[in-house]
Amino acid sequence: MSKVDTAWLRLDTEANRMVIHGILFLKPAIQLDAVRARVAERLLRFPRFRQRVVEHGDSAHWVEDQGVDIAHHVVAERLPRRRGLSRERALQDRLADLAAQPLAADRPLWMLHLIEDYDGGSALVARVHHCIADGIALIAVMLSITDGGIEPPMPKATKKGARVAAATVDAEPEWLADAMVKPINAWTVREIQRMRPIEGADDGEATGRAKGAKGANDARAANGATGGKRAKAGAEPADVSPADRLGKQVLKDAAALIEAPDDAKTRLKGKAGRAKRVAWGPALALDAVKAVGKSLNVSVNDVLLGCVAGAIGAYLRAHGDDTRGQEIRALVPVNLRPLESAWQLGNRFGMVPLPLPVGIANPVKRLYAVHAQTQALKQSLRPALALGLLAASGSVEKAAQRAMLKTLSRKATAMMTNVPGPTQPLGFCGATVDRVMFWAPQAGDMSLGVSILTYAGQVQFGLIADAGLCPDPERIVAHFEPQFQQLLDLALMLPWEAEA
Known part of the structure; x- marks a missing residue:
């Protein structure tokens, strides 16, 4: 194995x-x-x-x-x-x-x-x-x-x-090395390209996303701004090589994984027990989620994660908790497997902690806060390093691994999984697969397993929760659709651009 x-x-x-x-x-x-x-x-x-x-x-x-x-x-x-x-x-x-x-x-x-x-x-x-x-x-x-x-x-x-x-x-050394080398190569290529300013490049998209936290209208206005030459003022000195920056990035991302403080103490954080609770709700239309993402200049994943953060925050406040300024972390898997090798099965992904701003009640500010976090993860080497750490934990004795597990579980409250499924309805033994849901397990003392799956034009949200720490996960699920509806209503209120 x-x-x-x-x-x-x-x-x-x-x-x-x-x-x-x-x-x-x-x-x-x-x-x-x-x-x-x-x-x-x-x-x-x-x-x-x-x-x-x-x-x-x-x-x-x-x-x-x-x-x-x-x-x-x-x-x-x-x-x-x-x-x-x-x-x-x-x-x-x-x-x-x-x-x-x-x-x-x-x-x-x-x-x-x-x-x-x-x-x-x-x-x-x-x-x-x-x-x-x-x-x-x-x-x-x-x-x-x-x-x-x-x-x-x-x-x-x-x-x-x-x-x-x-x-x-069973050629693990080859695929493990490949899964870690490719992200590093991609990061290095980006750094080299960053050193070469592109004449006439349009920085509107980046500007729009940077200002997104001020509101959807500001983001859209900034995104429509005319482009210009890339600014060089913030660039590192020319004598700093990509290799030097790579070394600094590896150290920075490794520290972010290993030295992260324990997660925020909420009613969802504590000693997990054996009993579980499961809940799911009605599906969202994927086209509507895509429309919100396009209107607000973020990804579908950002929209869904923002709704998850909003649902958990609303649940905590409904139980009388003060969430102002609070974040909780979810471990999010990042796929490092070429799809053509999926037949090999096994696990080829890195897990990275993603802060969820449960304390931000404003849905747009919360969405752009999530977007900023996911963008930072995309530009980092943390997924590849996390895969290497997981491989290393499989090499040590069980007692040492259990100690690593306890440390890991203290740094997050939820295990989050977001998997894209088939775009068309499937058949099975002559019947139609009407709906699909799944739940990834929690690790250590994590209390929540959050599942998002897209299937046949629908987005399904579900939870599996520790019964002692979250005895009513259906109340979190009940907040998910209203959180999305808030974003949808705001997106519909934005001014429409004139068609060419």
Whole structure:
């Protein structure tokens, strides 16, 4: 097992299982036999779904499980119902129960639970240990097992066989070095280009974003300003080489990861327990989110993160907390994997702490504060360095890794995952995948797992929370759509530019 995947294996605790949970809502209903046949035909082509984990001392290994029992890994169940409990709430409670349970260590680390009769269709709950794959890789797997799905690109030598050779996935030193070198190369190229002013370049966009915190109208006006020559006043001396700046940047970003102070103490920060709560809300239209982002000159990701910060802030204030000037951190994954290698599974991303300005009630100021933070992360080397640190943690003994985990969990309150899914509706076993949701696990004592997934023109927001620290995550979810509506209303109030 790679050192990075070993780290995820060992992050498992009684309080937080490192298991990714997902739900596919299907219409019409599907049958258990059809799901088992599809899994046997397509999912077991991937070695990790046929292998179990064996640990020897401080290392872990993938071992082929000769007796993979589909009947154990794909099961049917009925939702337990209580008087006055909706079917949706019953499903949320069942998912919370599953999130607290470990996967069987003597079998491949995944399970599918089919609820055959749910809201006029079926619901398929997937549980996959994080040591098998990250979110981007699992999206590729999901695409491959849908109706008409094709397997992800694989080396030509293995395409002829029905299964992928396990030996082709373990070249960790090469991909780990590549994942760290490419961001460094890209950063160096940017620095070299920065030393060469471009005549007639338009700095309007940068100016508009810098002034964004003053309000949407100021940002739009600045963005429309005429360009000019790049200013040289703020440039470093000409004798400072890109290599010197690279060294300073590495030290700066490493310090930002390692020496960051503990996260703000809120009601969401504390000792996590075993019990969980799960919630989700109605989807947003992706086109509307894109329109807001374009109007305010920020990315779709900025808009959604701003809404998450607003929802958490509103939740804290509703509970009587004073959030003025307060930020909490979320660990945000940054993909470092070429999509053509998604078939290899495993984890190839860096986690970086992103401050969420929960204390800013003004939705526009909060949005531009988030935008400034995401831009700073994009210009840094922190994602690549974080991947290297995670790989290093997979090489040390368990006691040392647990100490690193405690330090990490003190620096953040939430694990945030934002994954782009398919743009068109999928089919599965003759049914249409109506909606998709998933939840990444929290690490250490983090209380929140925040999930954002775009699918078929919709944006789905969900939470999994520690029951002791956040017993009512549905109240955070309830604030998400109103926070977006505020931005949408403001965007619609902006002056329209005359069409050419």
